[in-house]
Amino acid sequence: MLIKGRVYLFGDDINTDVIYPGKYLSITTDRGEMAKHCFEAVYPEFLKTAQRGDIIVAGKNFGCGSSREQAATCLKYFGVAAVVAESFARIFYRNAINLGLPVLIAKGIKGFTEHGQTLEVDLVSGAIRNTETGGSMTAQGVPEFVLEILTSGGLIPYLRKKLGIAGQEV
Amino acid sequence: MTIVEKILARASGKEKVAINEIVMAKVDVAMSHENADVVLRSFRDIGVKKVWDPRRIVILFDHRIPADSEKTAQTHKRLREFVREQGIEHFYDLKEGICHQVLAELGHDRPGEVLVGTDSHTTTHGAFGTFATGIGGTEMSGVWATGELWLKVPESIKITVHGSFKKYVSAKDLILHIIGTLGADGADYCSVEFHGETIGSMSIASRMVLSNLSMEMGAKVAFVLPDDKTVQYVRQRSDKKFEVVLPDADAAYVQTLEVDAGELSSQVACPHTVDNVKPIKDIAGLKIDQALIGSCTNGRLEDLAIAAEIIGDKKVHNEVRLLVIPASRRVYLEALAKGYIETFVKAGGLVLNPGCGPCLGAHQGLLAPGEVCIATTNRNFKGRMGSPEASVYLASPATVACSALEGEVVEPC
Numbered sequence: 001m002l003i004k005g006r007v008y009l010f011g012d013d014i015n016t017d018v019i020y021p022g023k024y025l026s027i028t029t030d031r032g033e034m035a036k037h038c039f040e041a042v043y044p045e046f047l048k049t050a051q052r053g054d055i056i057v058a059g060k061n062f063g064c065g066s067s068r069e070q071a072a073t074c075l076k077y078f079g080v081a082a083v084v085a086e087s088f089a090r091i092f093y094r095n096a097i098n099l100g101l102p103v104l105i106a107k108g109i110k111g112f113t114e115h116g117q118t119l120e121v122d123l124v125s126g127a128i129r130n131t132e133t134g135g136s137m138t139a140q141g142v143p144e145f146v147l148e149i150l151t152s153g154g155l156i157p158y159l160r161k162k163l164g165i166a167g168q169e170v
Numbered sequence: 171m172t173i174v175e176k177i178l179a180r181a182s183g184k185e186k187v188a189i190n191e192i193v194m195a196k197v198d199v200a201m202s203h204e205n206a207d208v209v210l211r212s213f214r215d216i217g218v219k220k221v222w223d224p225r226r227i228v229i230l231f232d233h234r235i236p237a238d239s240e241k242t243a244q245t246h247k248r249l250r251e252f253v254r255e256q257g258i259e260h261f262y263d264l265k266e267g268i269c270h271q272v273l274a275e276l277g278h279d280r281p282g283e284v285l286v287g288t289d290s291h292t293t294t295h296g297a298f299g300t301f302a303t304g305i306g307g308t309e310m311s312g313v314w315a316t317g318e319l320w321l322k323v324p325e326s327i328k329i330t331v332h333g334s335f336k337k338y339v340s341a342k343d344l345i346l347h348i349i350g351t352l353g354a355d356g357a358d359y360c361s362v363e364f365h366g367e368t369i370g371s372m373s374i375a376s377r378m379v380l381s382n383l384s385m386e387m388g389a390k391v392a393f394v395l396p397d398d399k400t401v402q403y404v405r406q407r408s409d410k411k412f413e414v415v416l417p418d419a420d421a422a423y424v425q426t427l428e429v430d431a432g433e434l435s436s437q438v439a440c441p442h443t444v445d446n447v448k449p450i451k452d453i454a455g456l457k458i459d460q461a462l463i464g465s466c467t468n469g470r471l472e473d474l475a476i477a478a479e480i481i482g483d484k485k486v487h488n489e490v491r492l493l494v495i496p497a498s499r500r501v502y503l504e505a506l507a508k509g510y511i512e513t514f515v516k517a518g519g520l521v522l523n524p525g526c527g528p529c530l531g532a533h534q535g536l537l538a539p540g541e542v543c544i545a546t547t548n549r550n551f552k553g554r555m556g557s558p559e560a561s562v563y564l565a566s567p568a569t570v571a572c573s574a575l576e577g578e579v580v581e582p583c
Contacts, residue, residue, distance in 0.1 A: 013354055013443060017551040022531030026234065026241040028207035041553040061355040064388065065551060066530070067290040069208050069306035090359050090390055091290055095306035145192055145320065155308050156215045159315060165217045 001123035001151065003102060004131075005055040005081040008046070009115035012059035016071035016092060018042045025068060034070050035077035052079030055119050059085065059110055063092020069099070076101040082121055084109050084128065084139065097146055100154030104128075106139035123150065172326040172421040173393045174361035177301040180415075181284045187323045195301075195321050199278050200313045201228045201287035203269050207245040208307030209288060210252055213314050221256050222317035228278055229253060230262035232269050235525045238533035267498030267524030270294040270382065270466035274374075275500055277407030281396040282415040286313060291466050291548065293389055296362075296381040297374065298404060299396030299415060304385070324390050325424040326361040326417075327352075331368040333432035338582035340476075341376035342468055342546065342566040344368075345383040346437040348429065350447025358388030360424065363417060368431045369394055374403050375470040382467050383548055386444040436581050438544075439564040442552040450569055450581045458563075460543040461486075461574035464495025464522075465529045468546035468567050471501050471508075477571035478510035480582065481517045487577030492519035493535050495527040519574075531555050537562070544573050 295302035384392030536556030
């Protein structure tokens with residue numbers, strides 16, 4: 001699975017209140033509506049300047065705080081192609097995998113790319129290439145079991161396959 | 171083995187487990203609040219007709235009660251219908267209070283069990299020796315369908331606390347100090363174990379403060395070693411069998427930390443991260459607009475008791491809004507019987523219905539740009555409690571009560 005996208009850069013400890021403000025938690029099912037509020041309160045420029053297919057690159061502890069799944073959902077439905085960070089808070093990390101939003105832990109990603117540069121990310125091998133600088137690095141490998149959920153498109157298709165209800169009408 | 175290794179071994183039907191091993195663990199209790207609506211959407215997508223066990227699912231409303239909007243009202247209505255459809259046995263609607271108090275009070279927390287909740291502060295239930303952790307909505311839909319989930323066996327951090335607190339210094343100051351020391355990701359993916367005689371002599375409510383706020387340093391689970399006090403509390407509320415699980419003396423820890431409680435002064439987490447911790451005296455004199463006593467961290471009876479003791483027959487400062495939110499209906503009733511509620515109301519405080527209140531920024535006391543709130547809650551993120559230009563300081567109930575009287579941050583003494 002090769003993902004190519006423009007880098008949208010964030011710092012350390014980006015929490016889920018910042019990614020998806022609490023006042024929109026009453027939106028529980030309309031995922032397109034959630035996508036309209038990514039980073040809205042604290043980084044309103046994201047909604048104006050980020051594009052579908054962008055790769056979010058962040059520092060340590062991305063997605064810390066609340067377990068709100070909307071934080072991962074809004075990014076996925078906005079069209080964020082992947083999140084690559086020095087480290088993730090665990091609930092966000094699991095939510096992203098369960099929703100089929102690729103997440104990679106890459107120690108050293110912080111100095112590896114600038115905002116607006118283009119990265120190529122291989123989800124399976126973890127290889128990351130900066131197409132502008134020509135630099136390359138490797139992200140931490142994803143356990144096979146987790147990769148299976150991601151490549152199935154998330155936990156729901158994975159479970160439907162496992163429970164033998166894949167292919168049936170939802 | 172550590173506690174977490176023992177519990178996950180048992181929950182996955184194994185003799186022993188290794189650090190970083192992924193296991194499929196059976197769930198004993200699956201808790202959700204309003205975000206059960208997110209779970210429900212995913213549950214319908216899986217296509218399973220019935221939940222795995224309607225006796226093991228707990229649903230209640232606490233985040234936006236009474237409904238703050240028509241959308242929330244629809245969520246509540248949809249979930250009431252789902253509860254009826256599935257025969258969910260433990261449904262408390264909006265009547266009981268905050269999940270992290272109510273589940274303990276109503277006998278859903280037991281040592282040695284696996285409890286997952288669609289709320290990050292689910293770590294709170296580790297105060298009973300329960301493997302308790304927060305998960306997302308889609309993950310919970312998988313639990314509703316299958317009764318199990320994958321978990322990576324975490325490394326463990328051992329925190330040992332000795333000594334006695336000075337007057338007005340409490341569990342909140344201790345855990346803020348620990349978070350300040352270890353950092354917002356200092357316990358990321360880890361299991362935290364609290365050891366030492368200070369913890370043993372703490373009330374159940376104070377222990378819950380430690381497990382609750384451990385989430386703010388990234389902990390996956392945070393155990394207080396269960397003892398006689400734990401067993402007594404649980405037996406009074408649950409007739410289900412349980413087994414107390416304790417770590418072995420030779421259990422391996424990735425990190426150990428020793429704290430002398432007697433050395434501690436009152437602490438505060440300054441904007442906009444929970445690990446930005448300082449002694450309260452460093453910000454003494456800061457003018458405040460709102461003082462908030464409540465939440466899953468510090469809305470329990472002992473928290474209201476210390477605040478009422480400090481307030482006595484004094485009045486809240488004229489330019490301060492004091493909000494008091496009992497953590498549950500039971501806490502509210504006990505506080506009424508003991509006269510605490512009367513104290514708050516006479517002092518000019520506003521007592522709100524049990525629930526999460528403004529902590530997560532949904533309603534009931536949000537902040538305007540430039541305003542300052544000192545709160546007993548658990549997060550001070552930018553924009554969390556209203557305007558991104560407002561500031562939230564996290565402190566103990568004693569500090570918040572004293573500050574509410576003075577109109578500025580003061581060290582309780």
